[in-house]
Amino acid sequence: MKIIWGFFQNQILGMRWLYEIINNVLTNVGFDINSKLGSSLQFFIFNVVKIFILLSVLLFIVSYIQSFFPPERTKKILSHFQGIWANILSALLGTITPFCSCSSIPFFIGFSSAGFPVGVTFSFLIASPLVNLGSLILIASFFGLKVAFSYVIVGVTLAVIGGTLIEKLGMERYVEDFIMSKSLVDIESPDLAKQERINYAKEQMVTIVKNVFVYVILGVAVGAFINYWISADTVQSVLGEKNPFSVILATLVGIPLYSDVFGTIPVAEALYFKGVSLGTILSFMMGVIVLSLPSILMLRKAVKP
Numbered sequence: 001m002k003i004i005w006g007f008f009q010n011q012i013l014g015m016r017w018l019y020e021i022i023n024n025v026l027t028n029v030g031f032d033i034n035s036k037l038g039s040s041l042q043f044f045i046f047n048v049v050k051i052f053i054l055l056s057v058l059l060f061i062v063s064y065i066q067s068f069f070p071p072e073r074t075k076k077i078l079s080h081f082q083g084i085w086a087n088i089l090s091a092l093l094g095t096i097t098p099f100c101s102c103s104s105i106p107f108f109i110g111f112s113s114a115g116f117p118v119g120v121t122f123s124f125l126i127a128s129p130l131v132n133l134g135s136l137i138l139i140a141s142f143f144g145l146k147v148a149f150s151y152v153i154v155g156v157t158l159a160v161i162g163g164t165l166i167e168k169l170g171m172e173r174y175v176e177d178f179i180m181s182k183s184l185v186d187i188e189s190p191d192l193a194k195q196e197r198i199n200y201a202k203e204q205m206v207t208i209v210k211n212v213f214v215y216v217i218l219g220v221a222v223g224a225f226i227n228y229w230i231s232a233d234t235v236q237s238v239l240g241e242k243n244p245f246s247v248i249l250a251t252l253v254g255i256p257l258y259s260d261v262f263g264t265i266p267v268a269e270a271l272y273f274k275g276v277s278l279g280t281i282l283s284f285m286m287g288v289i290v291l292s293l294p295s296i297l298m299l300r301k302a303v304k305p
Contacts, residue, residue, distance in 0.1 A: 013141035015050045022046050040224040047220045047266050054141060055212070055262055056205055058134040063204035065133075066096055067197040078116060084164055087123040090116075091159035094127030095152070109302050112179050119167025127159035129289050138262060142269045151282060158286075174304045215263030223266035227273060235274040239284075246280045254287025264288050 010016045022045050023033060031038040081089050111121040131152050140148035192200065226235065239246045268281045 013054075013137065015046075015053070015141070018050060018053075019046050022049070036228050040228045043224045043227055044220050047223065047269075048217065050141070051138065051216050051220070051262060051266070052209065054138055055134065055216075056209060058137055059205040059208050060201045062096060062133050063201040063208075064197055066204070067192055067200045078120065084160065086117070086120045087160045087163045087167075088156075090120045090123040090163065091127040091131075091156050094124040094159065095131045095156065096133060108299075109179055112175055112302070117167055118172040118175055119163040119165075121163075122166045123159045123163030126162050126290065127156060130159065130286060131155035134262070135265075138265055142265055143272065147278065150278075151285075154282065155286070176302055176304060179302055212262050216266075219263035220266040223268075223270035226267065226270035230274070232274045235271065235276060239271065239276045239280050241277055246277070247283045250276075250280045250284035251287040251291070254284045254289075255291045257288045 022042060026033055026038060026042055026045075031041060033039060033042050077093075078086055078089060108121050108125045111124060112118065136148050136152055139151055236242070239250055243249070264285045268285050271281050271284070272278070
C-alpha cells in the first residue's frame, strides 16, 4: 500500500515523469539546469504544464458533479436544514463550485434573493473561492495530503464560523435592498442527459481555464523568482518565525493581489521551500483568494459598506 501511495503521490499528483521530461529537454537544448536561469525556467515550465493538466482534469470532474446541483436544487436541499447545520451544508456546497471570489458573488445574490439567511449565503461565499476539490488535489500535489486536508478543514471551519457570526449579529440589514426585495422565479431544472452534463463540464472547464490562465502564469513566475532569485535569509527575515507579525504581514500583503487558489499555490510552494512556516503561507493564500480588493469592490454591489 505504501508503494502504491508513493507512486500516486510522486507520479500522478507530483508528475515526476513530467519533471524528468522537461529536465531532459532543457538539457538537450543547451540549458544548464543547475544555473539560476536554467532552474527558474525548469520550475516555470514544469509548474505551468503540471497545473494546467491537473486543473483541466479536475475542473471537468468537479463541473460534472456540479451539474447535479443547480440553484433550484441547492435551494431545496438547504431548505431542509436550520441553524449551524445550514451553514455547514452551505459551506460544503461551496467546495464543489470551482469559482474565484468574484464569480461566487452572483450566487450569493441569487441565494439572498431566494430568501436564505444571510449567514448561510456568506458561508457559501467564503467557502466557494477558498476551498474546492480542485484545490485539495493541487495542494496535495505540492505539499502532500496532510497539508491539503488541513487547508480544507480550516477553510470550511472559517466559512461556517464567518457565516454563523454574521447571522448572529443580524447583519442582513446591510444587504442591499434591491437584492432582498428581488423576486426569484423558481423554475424546476430539467434533468440533464449524460452527454449534456459532459458538454456542460467541458464548457465550464474551458471557461475557467481561460479565466485563470493569466493568474497561473503570473503565480508561477513569481514563485520562480522567489525560489531562485531571492535568498532564503531575505524571505525569512520578513516572513520567518523570528518575525512575530509574519502571519499578519502575509495576510496584508495578499489583500492588494488578486488570484485564485490555482495561481497562488506556486507562490506558496516557493515560500515553503524558503523556510516560511505553513501557517504564514496559508494566511497569505487566504488573504489573496478571499480578501482581494477586486472581490471587495464586487461585493460592495451586493452589500452596504
